[in-house]
Every structure is written in C-alpha cells, then in structure tokens.
Amino acid sequence: MPKNSFTVIFLFLSLYWFSCNNPAASPAENTKVPEHASPDQPKENDTIIFVKAKFVEFKLADASHYIFEDEKGVVYDFGGNDASHEMFAAKLPVNKSNEQNQGWTSNKEMQGKWFDIKYKFKTQPQYTDGPMMQVPVMIEVKASE
Numbered sequence: 001m002p003k004n005s006f007t008v009i010f011l012f013l014s015l016y017w018f019s020c021n022n023p024a025a026s027p028a029e030n031t032k033v034p035e036h037a038s039p040d041q042p043k044e045n046d047t048i049i050f051v052k053a054k055f056v057e058f059k060l061a062d063a064s065h066y067i068f069e070d071e072k073g074v075v076y077d078f079g080g081n082d083a084s085h086e087m088f089a090a091k092l093p094v095n096k097s098n099e100q101n102q103g104w105t106s107n108k109e110m111q112g113k114w115f116d117i118k119y120k121f122k123t124q125p126q127y128t129d130g131p132m133m134q135v136p137v138m139i140e141v142k143a144s145e
Contacts, residue, residue: 049118051076051116052117053070055110055113056111058090058104059104060101063125063126063128064078064079066078078117079136081137082137082138090108116143116144119138
C-alpha cells in the first residue's frame with residue numbers, strides 16, 4: 001500500500017475518533033433531564049412537576065419539541081403538550097411547508113412570554129417509530145403573572 005494511503009486512513013480514523021469523542025456533539029449541559037426520567041424506568045411516573053419558563057420555540061422534526069427556558073437558563077424540551085397544542089405551534093402556508101418543518105412553526109406571539117407549566121413523564125415513542133421512552137409532557141400551561 002502506498003504511503004499516501006496510510007496517511008488518508010490515519011486522517012479518516014483521527015477525524016472519526018474526534019467526532020465520536022467531541023463533547024460539543026453531546027446534548028447541551030444545561031438541558032433538564034431529571035433523575036427520575038431515566039430510560040430504564042419501566043412505567044409512567046405520576047409525579048407532577050412545576051416550572052416557570054419562557055417559551056423559546058416549537059419544532060416538529062422527528063417528534064414535537066416545545067422548547068422553554070427557565071430563569072436560570074435551564075432548557076426544557078417537552079415532547080408533548082396535552083394542555084393545548086395550538087398555543088405554541090402555528091400552521092404554515094403550503095408554500096412555506098417543507099420536509100424539515102412538516103408544515104409547522106412557532107407561534108411568534110407566544111415566543112418570549114413566561115408560563116407556569118405543570119408536566120409529567122409519559123411513556124411514548126421518543127420519535128416517530130422510535131423506542132418507547134419516558135418523555136416530559138406538559139399537562140397544564142398558564143400565562144405567568
């Protein structure tokens with residue numbers, strides 16, 4: 001094998017190793033994942049959790065993502081909204097719909113506003129056709145005073 005081939009293989013393996021061990025590729029450190037949300041948890045947890053948080057954005061990708069941030073900068077990614085889906089999501093016109101947004105965007109009027117949120121973890125697919133997981137789902141949402 002020529003010397004250049006070894007160089008190419010070495011570079012490829014180095015890049016692969018770096019990308020697998022790069023901490024920037026892992027989830028944000030300030031994302032809230034409570035201890036009782038362990039994927040090993042076999043059944044739903046009926047514990048209701050309260051948080052006051054600002055609505056950041058809604059995304060429909062592999063699943064619904066309702067993104068909020070509390071006063072300390074902790075980011076919450078709720079996988080469902082049993083309270084009112086339409087409050088945070090807005091339907092896009094057909095000409096703005098694509099495979100990435102699947103016809104949905106954030107309700108711009110709600111972005112930056114604060115809410116009192118009650119949520120719990122429910123067993124549901126983590127994403128379309130994905131594994132069953134304990135996913136945080138909002139069960140009550142009220143505008144914060």
